[in-house]
Amino acid sequence: MRCRRLTFSALAAALAVSLAACGGSGGGSGSSTAAGQGAPKSGGSVTYALDGKTTNFCIPSAQLAISGIMVATAVYDTLMVPTRDPLKYAPYLAKDVHPNATYDQWTITLRPGVRFQDGTPVNSAAVKQNIDAWRKGTVLQLMYANIADVTAPDDATVVVSMKSPWVSFPAWLWNIGRVGIAAPAQLDAGEACATKMIGSGPFKVTHFDPSTGDVATEKNPDYWRTGYPYLDQLNFKISEGTDNRLNGLQGGQFDIMLDSSGASFETVKSLPGLTYQLSPPGRRELGMVLLNVTRPPLDDITVRRAIAQGTDREALNAIANKGSFTLTEQVVDRDIMGYLRDPGFPKYDPKAAKKAVNAWKQAHDGRSPTFSLQSPADEMNKALAQEVKRQMAEIGVTVNLPAPVDQATIINQAIGNQVDAFLWRNYAGGDPDTLYPWFKSGSLVNFNKIDDPMVDAALVAGRAEPDAAKRTRIYEGLNRRLSTQAYNLYTWYVNWYIAEQSDVKGILGPNLPDAAGKPGPEKPVEVLAGYHQLLGIWVDR
Amino acid sequence: MGVLRTFAIKLLRLVAVVIVVTFLSFWLTKLAPGDPVSKIKPFAAPAERAQITQELGLNDSFLSQYTTWLGDFVTGDFGKLYDSGLAVRKVVDERLPVSLELMIYAQLLSLIIAIPLGVYTAYKQGSRFDGISNTLMFALLALPTFVLALLLQIYVGAKWDLLPTQSTVTGGFPLNPIDNWQLMLMPTIALAAGQIAVYMRLLRSDMIATLQEDFITTAKAKGIKPNRVLFYHALRPSSLTLLTVAGLNVGALIGGAIVVETIFGVPGMGDALYRAILAQQYPAELSFVAIIAIIYVLFNFFVDILYSVLDPRIRHARALA
Numbered sequence: 001m002r003c004r005r006l007t008f009s010a011l012a013a014a015l016a017v018s019l020a021a022c023g024g025s026g027g028g029s030g031s032s033t034a035a036g037q038g039a040p041k042s043g044g045s046v047t048y049a050l051d052g053k054t055t056n057f058c059i060p061s062a063q064l065a066i067s068g069i070m071v072a073t074a075v076y077d078t079l080m081v082p083t084r085d086p087l088k089y090a091p092y093l094a095k096d097v098h099p100n101a102t103y104d105q106w107t108i109t110l111r112p113g114v115r116f117q118d119g120t121p122v123n124s125a126a127v128k129q130n131i132d133a134w135r136k137g138t139v140l141q142l143m144y145a146n147i148a149d150v151t152a153p154d155d156a157t158v159v160v161s162m163k164s165p166w167v168s169f170p171a172w173l174w175n176i177g178r179v180g181i182a183a184p185a186q187l188d189a190g191e192a193c194a195t196k197m198i199g200s201g202p203f204k205v206t207h208f209d210p211s212t213g214d215v216a217t218e219k220n221p222d223y224w225r226t227g228y229p230y231l232d233q234l235n236f237k238i239s240e241g242t243d244n245r246l247n248g249l250q251g252g253q254f255d256i257m258l259d260s261s262g263a264s265f266e267t268v269k270s271l272p273g274l275t276y277q278l279s280p281p282g283r284r285e286l287g288m289v290l291l292n293v294t295r296p297p298l299d300d301i302t303v304r305r306a307i308a309q310g311t312d313r314e315a316l317n318a319i320a321n322k323g324s325f326t327l328t329e330q331v332v333d334r335d336i337m338g339y340l341r342d343p344g345f346p347k348y349d350p351k352a353a354k355k356a357v358n359a360w361k362q363a364h365d366g367r368s369p370t371f372s373l374q375s376p377a378d379e380m381n382k383a384l385a386q387e388v389k390r391q392m393a394e395i396g397v398t399v400n401l402p403a404p405v406d407q408a409t410i411i412n413q414a415i416g417n418q419v420d421a422f423l424w425r426n427y428a429g430g431d432p433d434t435l436y437p438w439f440k441s442g443s444l445v446n447f448n449k450i451d452d453p454m455v456d457a458a459l460v461a462g463r464a465e466p467d468a469a470k471r472t473r474i475y476e477g478l479n480r481r482l483s484t485q486a487y488n489l490y491t492w493y494v495n496w497y498i499a500e501q502s503d504v505k506g507i508l509g510p511n512l513p514d515a516a517g518k519p520g521p522e523k524p525v526e527v528l529a530g531y532h533q534l535l536g537i538w539v540d541r
Numbered sequence: 542m543g544v545l546r547t548f549a550i551k552l553l554r555l556v557a558v559v560i561v562v563t564f565l566s567f568w569l570t571k572l573a574p575g576d577p578v579s580k581i582k583p584f585a586a587p588a589e590r591a592q593i594t595q596e597l598g599l600n601d602s603f604l605s606q607y608t609t610w611l612g613d614f615v616t617g618d619f620g621k622l623y624d625s626g627l628a629v630r631k632v633v634d635e636r637l638p639v640s641l642e643l644m645i646y647a648q649l650l651s652l653i654i655a656i657p658l659g660v661y662t663a664y665k666q667g668s669r670f671d672g673i674s675n676t677l678m679f680a681l682l683a684l685p686t687f688v689l690a691l692l693l694q695i696y697v698g699a700k701w702d703l704l705p706t707q708s709t710v711t712g713g714f715p716l717n718p719i720d721n722w723q724l725m726l727m728p729t730i731a732l733a734a735g736q737i738a739v740y741m742r743l744l745r746s747d748m749i750a751t752l753q754e755d756f757i758t759t760a761k762a763k764g765i766k767p768n769r770v771l772f773y774h775a776l777r778p779s780s781l782t783l784l785t786v787a788g789l790n791v792g793a794l795i796g797g798a799i800v801v802e803t804i805f806g807v808p809g810m811g812d813a814l815y816r817a818i819l820a821q822q823y824p825a826e827l828s829f830v831a832i833i834a835i836i837y838v839l840f841n842f843f844v845d846i847l848y849s850v851l852d853p854r855i856r857h858a859r860a861l862a
Contacts, residue, residue, distance in 0.1 A: 047709045053816075055625035061584070138584040191626055207711055210625035211632050212808050214711035235711045239806055243691070244707065248806075250699035251706040377819055406819035408624070412583035418575065 044539035045233035053213020058193035060137035066530035076180020076199030103165035116183035124152035168433035230538035262321020282335030283429020289489035310353030310395035325492035338475025343483035428529030509533025619828035640809035651736035659744030690731035707806035788844030
């Protein structure tokens with residue numbers, strides 16, 4: 001932390017000047033890689049500012065957004081982790097994961113000697129208990145519905161049998177960091193499962209306050225990756241609002257923060273004393289106005305396409321990101337299987353939109369198409385919702401803006417089919433099979449409530465197809481269908497970034513472990529939808 | 542006997558106000574559309590849904606639900622935050638002291654600054670100092686709390702690094718006096734700024750009127766020093782309006798505290814209420830609102846009692862009644 005001086009005179013001067021005009025900021029420094037940082041040092045404490053609280057860390061029932069995923073990454077290990085190749089996932093807590101010839105049975109081999117933080121072994125019984133719990137989990141059950149059976153033939157082996165071939169099952173053993181392996185003592189704890197966090201990860205929880213969402217952790221001295229983690233303490237502080245986190249980082253209260261706003265990233269780049277890691281182009285998450293296509297008038301493709309045609313997404317981009325984000329017209333980024341040069345998403349054409357809306361009105365007794373747009377409570381999203389409302393009014397569509405609520409509540413509303421549309425971001429770049437639960441009919445997290453046989457067929461076929469060329473064609477078809485139907489009003493690829501004090505190093509972490517548990521040749525994924533490793537963070541103080 | 546009677550009447554009024562506020566709040570939560578259980582616990586299994594329905598008495602009549610809730614509330618059962626499983630009582634126990642601390646600091650800071658400034662500007666009415674003070678106070682009055690809070694956070698906290706922008710303590714609030722004071726200073730200033738202006742302007746105008754009174758002229762004629770005239774003879778009768786407004790302003794402070802606590806990450810009641818609203822935890826919202834109403838009413842209750850201490854005429858009038 002920086003030295004802090006406090007005198008009444010200084011404070012009075014500060015207050016006086018703060019009431020005067022704003023000054024400019026100094027020159028910036030930045031880095032987009034973790035290389036060349038010197039020899040890591042052990043010890044120290046870091047405070048990581050996250051954007052939203054998580055109240056439930058019982059993995060099978062938790063609804064983890066990025067803030068919860070980062071805490072889970074500290075406490076739990078997943079069986080697999082992503083690599084820099086979107087289609088490749090590497091064994092992590094698992095020593096090896098391989099399929100049979102028909103991809104309908106996967107064998108997970110565990111690393112020997114790994115223990116949970118309560119001293120119990122990470123063995124096949126524990127992993128089976130976890131996978132079985134996912135299959136019953138509120139949200140996870142649909143994701144793992146293709147699992148027919150899980151057996152543990154010996155202490156180090158788990159065999160997962162599928163109902164139908166599942167080529168990309170390894171991606172689901174990471175599931176964007178949502179499926180850390182929890183100790184049986186946590187899973188068996190009943191209601192306390194939500195707060196009694198016991199994993200095998202690099203950090204142990206010393207304090208969790210579900211009221212604020214703050215989590216304090218300390219080094220797990222028995223961590224199976226020898227020499228890691230470097231930090232003695234890693235504390236997660238919930239600080240809602242980008243500006244709050246940025247001010248805390250600048251003021252020295254926070255050491256690391258994550259965010260996905262282009263406007264704030266421009267600020268970070270201009271601030272001295274900070275470095276940053278930016279999610280590279282190619283597999284970024286998407287921003288969107290998610291449309292519930294079962295709720296009139298959004299159940300009508302004419303209205304959805306008119307909305308897409310009538311939305312000036314550049315103007316929205318200017319509000320949210322100072323225009324710095326790349327617009328998208330499809331569900332995947334360019335390095336992801338299924339990407340298309342032109343997926344057929346309606347182009348910006350307010351005249352055509354107006355015409356289509358007028359035609360719709362004539363066919364509906366002169367009524368304007370009307371829908372509600374729910375937004376989270378932060379200022380940027382509220383401003384975006386206002387701008388969408390304004391643009392829609394110009395083409396004759398009425399948008400109501402309900403009182404903003406928190407992100408968890410929006411998810412609840414979406415699952416409960418209680419919203420027409422909401423501002424959202426999702427679909428972090430990985431294997432395209434990870435789109436399955438979001439668009440498969442009947443899925444709890446199919447927030448759009450899409451029930452489209454063409455979409456279903458593509459999702460099912462893509463999941464089972466081992467041939468890369470055929471899979472590519474399947475997912476291109478899926479992508480095109482989603483865009484032409486305008487199921488989502490896509491906005492932009494989201495540039496997630498991690499900003500940290502310049503004396504905080506090793507954000508991306510070491511290379512992934514080989515079979516012996518030592519750093520091997522496989523590099524860790526760069527910032528992926530806010531996710532990154534935590535065990536390699538160290539402080540040069 | 543008269544004093545006891547007055548006290549009893551005031552206490553009864555306090556209870557009546559709390560009942561009215563909680564009843565209206567309760568009624569308001571019932572007006573919200575949709576199934577309440579789906580809102581507070583969206584993924585509850587059927588058995589859990591049934592349990593919540595029973596806990597909240599959702600199948601009972603409105604009046605029965607309210608009286609049950611009130612009965613639980615007065616016995617200290619404030620309900621539960623269904624999203625985290627936390628008892629509201631636990632949250633209140635942890636957070637209420639933090640909010641009260643912030644409100645007391647803000648009230649004290651505003652009075653400490655406003656009283657001498659109000660007295661002096663009244664005494665020097667029409668002077669350059671009076672003019673500058675008035676202009677500054679108007680500016681403070683016009684500045685919304687959240688704007689000042691953000692300005693302080695950005696400049697004093699982030700850019701100049703004089704004070705922490707927010708607490709880094711994970712859970713709770715630091716009890717160490719220095720850390721605590723450092724973290725409280727900016728929220729206190731943000732919350733107090735508007736009040737300073739109100740109090741100073743009120744006191745100034747009352748003081749100007751009082752300074753025209755005969756007893757002040759008499760005191761001056763007796764050769765009593767100006768400071769004693771101002772702060773002993775004139776301030777006491779001039780402070781009744783200030784006291785009334787200070788009591789009523791507790792409501793504004795509570796409103797401001799929600800904003801200030803959220804911006805500075807102060808884990809107080811305002812922050813808890815804000816989070817409960819965003820998460821649609823209406824049973825908890827209701828308890829938070831009721832507690833805030835009680836605080837408000839209690840503050841004004843004590844202010845009412847202070848009247849008679851400050852002004853003998855009120856005391857005597859009540860005694861005669």
